[in-house]
Amino acid sequence: MNVPPKNPSETNREYAFRVISENIISLDIEPGSMIGEQEIATVLGLSRTPVHEALLELSKSKIVDILPQKGCLVSMIDSDLIREARFLRITVETALVEDACELATEADLQELEENLQLQEFYLNKDPLKLMPLDNNFHKIIYRICNKMQCHYMVSLMSMHFDRVRNLSLHSVKDLKIVSDHRAIYNAIKEKDPVAARAAFQKHMARFELDWNIICQEYKQYISDGSK
Amino acid sequence: MNVPPKNPSETNREYAFRVISENIISLDIEPGSMIGEQEIATVLGLSRTPVHEALLELSKSKIVDILPQKGCLVSMIDSDLIREARFLRITVETALVEDACELATEADLQELEENLQLQEFYLNKDPLKLMPLDNNFHKIIYRICNKMQCHYMVSLMSMHFDRVRNLSLHSVKDLKIVSDHRAIYNAIKEKDPVAARAAFQKHMARFELDWNIICQEYKQYISDGSK
DNA sequence: GATTCCTAACTAGTATACAAGTTCTTTTTC
DNA sequence: GAAAAAGAACTTGTATACTAGTTAGGAATC
Numbered sequence: 068m069n070v071p072p073k074n075p076s077e078t079n080r081e082y083a084f085r086v087i088s089e090n091i092i093s094l095d096i097e098p099g100s101m102i103g104e105q106e107i108a109t110v111l112g113l114s115r116t117p118v119h120e121a122l123l124e125l126s127k128s129k130i131v132d133i134l135p136q137k138g139c140l141v142s143m144i145d146s147d148l149i150r151e152a153r154f155l156r157i158t159v160e161t162a163l164v165e166d167a168c169e170l171a172t173e174a175d176l177q178e179l180e181e182n183l184q185l186q187e188f189y190l191n192k193d194p195l196k197l198m199p200l201d202n203n204f205h206k207i208i209y210r211i212c213n214k215m216q217c218h219y220m221v222s223l224m225s226m227h228f229d230r231v232r233n234l235s236l237h238s239v240k241d242l243k244i245v246s247d248h249r250a251i252y253n254a255i256k257e258k259d260p261v262a263a264r265a266a267f268q269k270h271m272a273r274f275e276l277d278w279n280i281i282c283q284e285y286k287q288y289i290s291d292g293s294k
Numbered sequence: 295m296n297v298p299p300k301n302p303s304e305t306n307r308e309y310a311f312r313v314i315s316e317n318i319i320s321l322d323i324e325p326g327s328m329i330g331e332q333e334i335a336t337v338l339g340l341s342r343t344p345v346h347e348a349l350l351e352l353s354k355s356k357i358v359d360i361l362p363q364k365g366c367l368v369s370m371i372d373s374d375l376i377r378e379a380r381f382l383r384i385t386v387e388t389a390l391v392e393d394a395c396e397l398a399t400e401a402d403l404q405e406l407e408e409n410l411q412l413q414e415f416y417l418n419k420d421p422l423k424l425m426p427l428d429n430n431f432h433k434i435i436y437r438i439c440n441k442m443q444c445h446y447m448v449s450l451m452s453m454h455f456d457r458v459r460n461l462s463l464h465s466v467k468d469l470k471i472v473s474d475h476r477a478i479y480n481a482i483k484e485k486d487p488v489a490a491r492a493a494f495q496k497h498m499a500r501f502e503l504d505w506n507i508i509c510q511e512y513k514q515y516i517s518d519g520s521k
Numbered sequence: 522g523a524t525t526c527c528t529a530a531c532t533a534g535t536a537t538a539c540a541a542g543t544t545c546t547t548t549t550t551c
Numbered sequence: 552g553a554a555a556a557a558g559a560a561c562t563t564g565t566a567t568a569c570t571a572g573t574t575a576g577g578a579a580t581c
Contacts, residue, residue, distance in 0.1 A: 079534075104562085115537090119563080124351070135541095138563080155444050158386055162385045214378055220382070306565070330531090332532085341565060342566085361573095363574095364573060
């Protein structure tokens with residue numbers, strides 16, 4: 068388990084939530100493994116209370132499953148939950164990119180452009196930096212549409228999805244993702260909701276291609292009835 | 295504050311969450327009022343711990359705002375959050391009713407039909423029973439589409455929306471809501487996604503009509519910049 | 522009288538202690 | 552030796568105690 072330092076501005080509970088989340092998404096904590104509150108509390112140098120509260124929040128998105136008096140099970144990769152997370156993101160964000168065509172100000176477009184510049188910069192240099200930039204690109208679109216609470220809800224569920232994104236191979240795919248973002252940006256800039264919708268759906272469809280490969284490769288992490 | 299008995303199958307935390315939620319949605323706890331953990335714990339006959347955890351979960355949907363070392367503020371009715379909740383419901387459930395046309399089995403249709411019978415039965419007898427039936431009608435559609443996790447996320451945000459639904463007057467409106475549900479059901483039964491989509495959007499549009507009236511009537515509960 | 526400062530009474534965040542349930546090992550029993 | 556019973560060693564749920572920060576009121580000061 069990877070333990071970054073505590074940010075002084077965050078509470079112990081927020082710190083515990085952040086560290087556990089990151090380790091689950093990065094697969095440093097293996098799907099299907101059991102984690103104990105005491106064990107994590109000791110590693111983080113905290114008492115059980117903030118760790119308990121962090122796990123409680125994580126259990127709401129079913130990324131962990133608290134088994135009373137037994138322990139806390141980190142969920143296996145579950146195709147049904149990934150399907151739900153993907154459905155939610157596609158449905159919500161498709162509507163958002165359309166709205167963004169109307170709502171985006173010059174400053175908003177500049178923020179997106181700046182994010183895209185960084186994506187293109189890191190594309191060949193340090194692809195690991197792409198995922199946070201990708202996440203932020205989508206987050207900016209929520210902010211443009213004043214839907215930050217929706218963003219929080221969608222993010223929570225997206226953890227299932229993010230964990231698999233980490234398994235996908237980089238290289239060619241990264242190139243396409245960045246150019247997808249560029250296409251979405253152009254459509255918003257041109258205030259063309261039809262093009263924005265099309266570009267976004269093309270973007271999200273890329274994931275489907277990888278799913279079968281990932282299923283083969285990492286089947287020890289994938290729960291039962293996933294095809 | 296209205297305190298129903300504790301269901302033996304629920305934990306103290308779940309009990310606290312249920313009671314606080316219900317009292318906020320029913321407006322028995324007034325928007326804008328402060329509530330203390332100790333105060334609620336005493337009323338419910340619990341310690342602060344489960345109440346604290348319940349409030350923590352409620353704060354995630356911004357229905358309460360925890361002010362550290364000060365207290366817990368029950369949020370004012372906030373038009374921005376209602377707009378988000380409505381956006382999320384409309385966006386997600388519009389997609390769902392389309393999918394339901396394909397996915398609904400005979401047993402599913404029967405469950406919807408049964409719910410509709412009850413709605414029509416209580417329409418003139420006991421309109422207060424309509425809201426749980428309404429909620430359940432929508433929940434069944436999530437279940438048909440295997441999107442229960444989405445349902446949980448949408449429900450959490452819908453609390454903002456539900457609190458206002460409680461303010462809307464009954465009578466004529468109830469009649470229309472029940473017939474809307476019937477129309478959605480018929481479209482799903484006929485496997486007609488276009489009709490389902492149209493019926494659902496007409497259904498959700500009814501709310502807009504009430505908003506201005508409610509704003510006038512209950513402005514003491516409504517936060518700042520709501521028009 | 523108005524202002525400043527200090528103290529006492531609040532609050533939520535967190536640590537610790539205990540209760541209750543699960544699991545696995547050991548001991549007893551046949 | 553096999554099976555059943557007992558108990559020790561875990562787990563999370565919850566109560567309690569303490570910490571630290573906020574607020575309000577009264578005393579001291581000008």
